[in-house]
Amino acid sequence: MDKHPTGTLELERFSKKETYTAEEKKFIMDRLNEQRLIHQRAEEEASGKKRFYTEEEKKKILQKLNERRLTAQKREEIQKRRTHKKEIYTFGGKKCYKFTNMERDYFIEISDLKKLSSRPTMITLYYRAIDELKKKDILMKTEIYSDKFFISHNPIRVYYKQYALEDEKIF
Numbered sequence: 083m084d085k086h087p088t089g090t091l092e093l094e095r096f097s098k099k100e101t102y103t104a105e106e107k108k109f110i111m112d113r114l115n116e117q118r119l120i121h122q123r124a125e126e127e128a129s130g131k132k133r134f135y136t137e138e139e140k141k142k143i144l145q146k147l148n149e150r151r152l153t154a155q156k157r158e159e160i161q162k163r164r165t166h167k168k169e170i171y172t173f174g175g176k177k178c179y180k181f182t183n184m185e186r187d188y189f190i191e192i193s194d195l196k197k198l199s200s201r202p203t204m205i206t207l208y209y210r211a212i213d214e215l216k217k218k219d220i221l222m223k224t225e226i227y228s229d230k231f232f233i234s235h236n237p238i239r240v241y242y243k244q245y246a247l248e249d250e251k252i253f
Contacts, residue, residue, distance in 0.1 A: 156226060163229040165195065168247040173215050178208065180248040181231070188218070198224045204237070 102110070135143070171178045171189060178189035188207040197203055205222045208215045221234040223242070232242040 153226075160224075160226065160229055161195075164224075164231070164247065165192075167250050169250050173208065176208075181207075181233075181245045182248045184245060189215075198222060198231070200225060202234070202240070 165179065168179050170192070171180055173189070177192045179192065179195075181188045181190065186209050188209050190205065190207055194205050197205065200223055202221045202223045204219050207218050207220055209218060210216075219237075221237045221240060221242075223232050225232060228244065230244040230246045233245055234240045234242050
């Protein structure tokens with residue numbers, strides 16, 4: 083294991099020194115790296131990890147990774163389409179988007195949009211009363227094929243309707 087060209091170095095001498103020559107540093111780093119590699123190989127063998135894959139296994143893994151990447155990319159694109167150039171309202175420090183074509187003006191916080199997925203989630207919508215904002219909990223989800231939001235006003239009798247956010251007004 084000793085790869086030092088001058089022969090064996092006194093290891094006790096290394097522990098007492100505070101500064102090392104370049105040759106001594108290289109020897110110490112080589113020894114530490116060798117110990118790390120031995121430990122890493124032992125851990126991999128103990129955990130049962132494969133180190134080599136066949137070409138077919140590599141293709142399958144790459145295909146799965148590519149599918150995940152494409153799905154995540156499509157989700158991000160649709161999320162951008164849902165919120166791109168939409169009117170932002172501010173109520174008491176809360177930044178909200180407004181839904182269109184609903185029976186009243188409902189607002190959703192921008193931070194709540196990150197919680198949405200294809201699984202139905204309870205989300206709080208806000209609406210204006212005479213001089214205050216009131217809350218209403220609804221069931222909401224998104225679908226990967228649509229840039230609209232699916233809202234069910236009644237969580238017991240689940241019936242979804244599609245709504246979009248209000249676009250910015252161009253003057």
